Amino acid sequence: MNLYRWISRILRKSQKNSVDLSKDEISALLNKIRADYSDYSKENPKAFHILPFEERYTQVLKTRADLASFLKVEIDYLEKLKKIHNQRKEKMEIVRSSPMDRILEEQERAIQHYPYNDFHPQGRRELKFFYGAILEYAERELILLQKIFKGTPEIKNIFDPILSLERLGVSKKGIPSLKISEHIKSILATNGNPLRIEQETQNLIKDGCIALKVICENLDISIKNKLVSSTAILSSEEVEGSEKFQEYAGKTYEEILKQIYEKSSKIIKDFRMEGILSIKKP
Known part of the structure; x- marks a missing residue:
């Protein structure tokens, strides 16, 4: 056989339910x-x-x-x-x-197509692209999520994944993020042990994608249950002088959340984590 x-x-016979x-x-x-x-x-x-x-x-x-x-x-x-x-x-x-x-x-x-961040010569190439993707995501999508959900009950549902992504993707004054700094210290402490580097690489990517998945799940719920305004618009004044937000300017909050959902799920797919996380498009 x-x-x-x-x-x-x-x-193929089971498209909706898990197979035991x-x-x-x-x-x-x-x-x-x-x-x-x-x-x-x-x-x-x-x-x-x-x-x-x-x-x-x-x-x-x-x-x-x-x-x-x-x-x-x-x-x-x-x-x-x-x-x-x-x-x-x-x-x-x-x-x-x-x-x-x-x-x-x-x-x-x-x-x-994601930004490449060469945080250490012995870092895995895949992680350097993933780190760049999350850096960009933290500077734009996370800020928009916090703005849209500020003061709503839904903010508590995405608080933990936002915190997780900030630890991985928030860099200040050129200093690597908290999680990447810890990874660099580990590389140095183990003299660049390949197995350790590979394990930590997979863990960092996995943890980041889990956070993205939780965000996707909550965005799906918010959109389907009309928990966000379909008329409120992100005005140009709110993002004036910031080119990184221009692709969202003039869009409704609902449209923005749909776009963030697509971006989040694409990162998961591009880094081959959709099989592990079983992401399903709403």
Whole structure:
């Protein structure tokens, strides 16, 4: 039996509800995924590096996320890599501009539009883009959220995720944020231990995306239940002299929240956390 096809078929049948997998089924799938990574890494260690997968799987267990959905995302990605790798191998096309490289480049392009913050030479490239994304988000979207929800009962529901994102994405006078400063200290204290750096990278991205998910959930509730004004407008005077808010000027609070929802969920998707967090578009 093809385990990958099995779980794909099961998940396609259940678009709304989580799929319960037995311990034996989970074990079989994990063993197959790990075996594939191990086998293919002998020919292409860069593309089939297993450590990021193991870190994501650990986070799934810790957060009790939808395991079946997570495995589906991981399996689809791995199968795509395997298909291209095998096609290239059959054709003996080992060139720098190969389809395999293009897949990795696509993954890189998904995050390259975010600001790049080179906080430390040994920091992971993915985290440098994520940090840049959250820095930008904290300077704009978080401020707007606090403005729109100020004095409302809903503000307490997003207080914790806002605080979490501020710890990760608020930088003063060029000094790295609290969480990134702690990460830099850890890099120095462990002499750049690769495993420790990878673990902390995944944790920082995961924690940031969890905060974004909570914000998305509350924005969804606020919009659907008409808890924010659909007529109140962010005037140009309120953002005068600040270019970073111009894309929101003249829009209603409801439109702004919808746009922030889209931006938040896109960050989660671009950094491949939607499988772990099971983000669903309202």
